[in-house]
Every structure is written in C-alpha cells, then in structure tokens.
Amino acid sequence: MSKSVSRRVVLAAGLAAAASTVAVPGVAAADGADHEPPDNPVDFRAWSSVADWHRGRTDGVKASGHGRDGIRLGRPAGTVDYTDPHTGTTAAWEYGTWTGPWHELRFGASELVPSWNADTPAGTWIQVELLGRYQDGGLTPWYVMGRWAAGDADIRRTSVDGQGDPRSTVYTDTFSIDDPDANRLTAYRLRVTLYRRPGAEASPKVWRVGAMASHVEDRFEVPASAPGEARGIELAVPRFSQNTHIGQYPEYDNGGQAWCSPTSSTMILGYWDRYPTAEDTSWVNPDFDDPEVCHAARFTYDYQYEGCGNWPFNAAYAATYEDMDAIVTRLRSLSDVERLIKAGIPVITSQSFLKEELDGAGYGTAGHLMTVIGFTAEGDVIANDPASPSNEAVRHVYKRRQFENIWLRTKRYNSSGGVSSGSGGVVYLYKPTREKWPKLTDRHAEVWGD
Structure with missing residues (x-):
C-alpha cells in the first residue's frame, strides 16, 4: 500500500500518530515472561x-x-542498477548486505527512528532498511529508512516517500504506527x-547502526523534574547563529533561516574540536x-525532504568526523540531560x-x-539557541519548567488554536x-545501546 506524504508532514505527523493514552499489555520477551512496560x-x-x-x-x-569494528564489502553479492530520482542518472553498483538479528522489544512501540555511522569514500553509498513485526x-x-552518502557527487542522499501498509507509515526518517490502539511493533530487524x-576497490564501512523504538503517551504537559547533579555546570560549547546565514545557499532548505539542525550539529562538533578543514x-x-x-547544511541535506x-x-554527518559516535534517541526528562552534561556531553533537543x-x-516555532x-x-537550562541574531547572542537561559515541557510533550496548541x-x-x-x-559509565553506555 503506497502512501503519498508531503515533505512538510515531516516527523510531526509520525509523532501525532504515535501518541496514545491506552494502556498496553506487556510483551512476551525471549525468556517467555510477560513484562509490564514502563511509562x-x-x-x-x-x-x-x-x-x-x-x-x-x-x-x-x-x-x-x-580500526573501528565494522562491516565492509567483501566479494559482492551482485550488481544492481539504481536510478537516482533527483538527478535521473542510472548507474550500476556492486552491493552486499548485512541483515541484523531480530531485536525483541519489551513493550509495544508506536514509533521507530534509525541512525547509523559510516564512511562512504567517493564512488560508494549505503541504504538502511527496517522490517518490523506487529503484535499480531x-x-x-x-x-x-535512508539512502545515504557523506558526499553528494555519486548519489543524492535521500529519504523515500510513499511507503506504508494498512497499519504503518514512514514519514521521512520516522516509522510510525497508524493506530497504536489497534496494533504496535514488538520486534524489528535492520538491513544495511x-x-x-563495479570493479572498484573502495568500500563503504559501517561501524554503527541502531534504532530508537518508543511509545510516548499523548500529553500536553509533563511532570516537572527537580534540579539535580548538573546544577552550576556549563560546557564550553562554541556559539553559531543560523540567522547570520539567512539567504545563503537557498538550494539547501531556503538558506540559513531553516538551518537550526546543522547549526546545532556544528556547535557540538566544534565542542569536540571536530571542524571541517579549509x-x-x-x-x-x-x-x-x-x-x-554552510558545509553542515549541504552535507545533511535530504533531497526528498528538501531540508x-x-x-x-x-x-x-557528525559521525563522519574522526572517532565520533552519533545517535538519535529520546530522553525522559531533564534529569537525563543533566547526567550527560555532568559527563561533559552537550545535548541537541527538538x-x-x-x-x-x-x-x-x-519567537515561536x-x-x-x-x-x-x-x-x-x-537548575534552569543554559542553551545555545541558533535562532539568534548573532553568534554572540546565541547563549540563553531558559526557565527549567518551560523548557522541559515544550521539549517532552507530544501535543500542543498552535497559533491558530488547533492541536499540533x-x-x-x-x-x-x-x-x-x-x-x-573515558568519562562514560555503563549507565551512560546504555543510552548508546552498547
């Protein structure tokens, strides 16, 4: 079943579909027990x-x-033609696959977002796919879930629209259950x-692939967390404003006014002293x-999503820099953020x-x-907000309660009075x-799925 989805439906549509207030029974795990999922x-x-x-x-x-543990091409499984939908170019490619084992969930998930870390030399690229199992x-x-290359000379990195069946839909980079009251995801596997x-010696190398599965209940407000272990800690993260780039390179999402994501990524990479070379x-x-x-905007650009x-x-993109790990996940409260800040790890929030x-x-957004x-x-939040008029103005202090709520909620009232x-x-x-x-503890490592 094909479903046409506008690029600006984006992730919000998937999040809307993911919300539910109905209690879900525990999922039978590998040990045969029935586990009641946490909130x-x-x-x-x-x-x-x-x-x-x-x-x-x-x-x-x-x-x-x-080097880093990973997978690379050996003797290819075969050759396939790929027509790039954004250039119209058809080319032959040698390929090989890694199909991961089933990962059993201990709850019914309504949403999944993958992420991966890889090196793609010139003349190479990768594709990441998801197969899920429903509760029935x-x-x-x-x-x-993505066709990706670090560069843009061989293929145009892209999400794929129009994917779905009667029970689920892919919105850009997010798998979403259409009706979480009726069915959810209990297991998944990934394929890379x-x-x-053909005939080249170069190979992509993938050293990390994973996914965040979740079920976040429908909520306009969340409980407030108490200030904790990171009070008084401020990391020396460089400041970059997206607004100083307004009008630059409009071919990449209309220019800097839309570059909050790559600008935030640049700040974190700068903190780790990972900058692109001259x-x-x-x-x-x-x-x-x-x-x-500008470099981050170009090399995070999704040619289907057009953003x-x-x-x-x-x-x-962040993981293309030396010795970097990078994931997309969910945290449950600012207490989780504090734990990371105390370990010296800044956090990009949506x-x-x-x-x-x-x-x-x-402003509103x-x-x-x-x-x-x-x-x-x-215990208030210190944030580098890229939606600022200059680099110097990027640092803000936001009230803890306000910030936590706008970040963790799944439902909100928009400027028209409707629900978004x-x-x-x-x-x-x-x-x-x-x-x-080495500051990472086993508890921190759990966040990365290690």
Missing part, C-alpha cells in the same frame, strides 16, 4: 562490535576489526546494503562567515512552542533544534568513542 518506554539498540556483526546474516560483506505476528514491508562502483569548505563563498555551518532537518542524516511559552526566546550546554545553580504535535523528548547525541572519552 513512556524507550528502547535504543545499536550494533557496533565484531560480535554484533557476526550475529547478523552477511551476503557479500564481511566484519572487520581493523504480521510483518511490515522492508521500509527504506553497501554499494560501490579544503573541505573551499566551496563556500569566502564572503560568508562560519563556512562550517536539512532529517534526524539520522545529521547524526550520520522542541516546538508559541512565543509566550518560552520566556526570552522572542513549529519545530526547532537547540543545544543544551548546562544548567544554572538554580511535539517531539516527545527527541535528542541528537554526539560524543567521541568510549575509548576516547
């Missing part, structure tokens, strides 16, 4: 070690422990296909300030709000990314590998 459960699982890769089925790819035992189709030009940004007009922001806000594409709902912002860099001694969706606690998390950042 607003979230499950993030990643495959990133040689042992993980061997748990899947390979056809034309091999697991490699040289039925299966989804294999859904394409690696492509290269050679990388040599294509940027030298009259433009902060070419790294830079594809969540896994931002994470994948929220939507009316002007009067966030004191000091000076149907969807916006900003970077939490710390907390005041009183919220992100339900979505975040991007970027950090160096665990070997490079």
